Amino acid sequence: MSPDPTHTGPVRHRKNGFVVIACDTCGFVHVAPVPTAQELEHLYHHAYYTTEKPTYIERYREDQAWWDLVNDDRLDDLEKAHGATMGRLLDVGSGPGLLLERARGRGWDVVGIEPSSQAVAHSRSLGLTIVEDFLDAHTAPALTASGRFQAIHCSFVLEHLPDPAGMLSLLSDLLVPDGALLLAVPNDENPIQYAAVATQGLQPWWIAPPHHLNYFTPTSLQGLVERVGFEVVDIQTSFPIDQFLLMGDSYVGNDALGRQVHKRRMAFELAMKAAGQNDARRELQRAQARAGIGREVVIVARKPSAPAINLTSISDNNTATQ
Template sequence: MHKGNIIYQEGKVRVIDCKSCGFAHVNPLPSLNELNDFYEKRFYKDVKTSYFSDYERDHDWWALNYEDILKTFKKLSSSKSSGKKLLDIGSGPGLFLDVARKNGLEATGIEPSKDAFEYSRNKYKCKVLNTTLEELDSSKEKFDFIHSSLVLEHILDPQGFLKKSTSMLKKGGLMCVIVPNDFTIIQKINVILGRRMWWVSPFEHLNYFNQKSLRKLFDRSGFKVEYENVTFPIDLFLLMDQNYLDDPATGKNCHSMRKSFEFNLQKTGNGDLREKLYSAFSKLGIGRELIIFGRKK
């Protein structure tokens, strides 16, 4: 039974801070059929029309971020990490798989969208299965690493998803999840300043996490949390009155400044400064997305 305080309401759409789930989500939830239809056929066509071209324009920046994730897998992994098996759930255009392969990993993707599945096979020649985790036979293969970025907020049963992932990991295997960080102090300040609650987008985003609820979910799903961080707190720009919510040109500009910031630290050999800085943001609960790594208990 989903029950909790209403933290967002617009017409019939509600987001509750669900006591039994331990995280906030849309209530009532849509049916699985409605949801599957949306992602299998329409997502990249209707919602993310320029997704693939935008993605390629940011190719190097994504690759930089993916290298960081792979570095953390390696750091947390006890033995030699080359030749290990990685699964990417929601592999999208396939670049993460490509970067993982270049790092010596045997990489497989799962991608429910037919468009993204075909794109990743043609563009990056990746090994990808056009299915969902829920439909996958989990008894066949075990992995050392599982990565799932920006998936958990879209699905009906995050705990079921993580539990199934646990069952597909080898003993001591690692899972990395990235989700939006929502209802943060920065977002709340922006609401006080009169901006709408832009981060709530029901149907696309069913679930809304913060560090505490994500940590709890990991713990409940059979993981020991090993590492936490955040991505760049882009919403700080709103506090500088750079309103990227209502102006695509400002949005492009803010994104490009964030990229420059990260590239400049990287190319001057200060990638670890970036990690420490974001880790300090993370301790304050600030950062656009949450990054969490857990080890199978």
């Protein structure tokens, strides 16, 4: 990979033979030079299918009550942003199908696209329609054969892609005007992570090229989403699980402890919901996003109702109709 003059900025990290920069052009932190699609095809496509854990689906099922809470929050947000009757909902990277199952129960006409055959098999056992593939310009037309979407959910996808702006443009094409988009990505380079590096003897564990190419914050993801032409309507971050690292639970590289702190987090969130305090918890998530802390960024955006028009296109229209 040769240096790429279109992506420049200060070097933040070097890992696994990759350089990670704070890119002045893109406004977010990413691997540079950006690997080509062909390089990733080789590196990532194959690894994807061989590194899946057998407990993958089991874990989801074990945590189902908590996933239902997460997915209900996200569907509430999408429905509020779209502001019209439900229609078609697409989940990009639909995993085991839990969000789609929940959305179907609320009256959405749902479809997913997902590359993991294990996850696809589980989704299909729930009676869901899933395209087994990665989403790109070649696979997109099959999804819109019966029309565009009122809502798209895209969770833990953008951090993996060499061209996240290109993906957002594609998602915009798949949405109807006023359609709603919910994006979730890891919130990396965050203040708690840096506090853990400064005080706990940890190296920046969240830097994981080539699996993760892009590292977003609430601000940098918002900038990207707006540059592509979406209107951002809500920004939240999820529970700052990394604060456990500052409280004595050093879970990095310790799966069992990681699972334990995750269970404590789930207990907190489910208790708030059970007590009728979910709105307060979600307000906290908005405040966290403003502070830049929280483990994941969740942005809800809307596709503008009409494409921007300029005077030339108006005069063209007038000519055409005369």
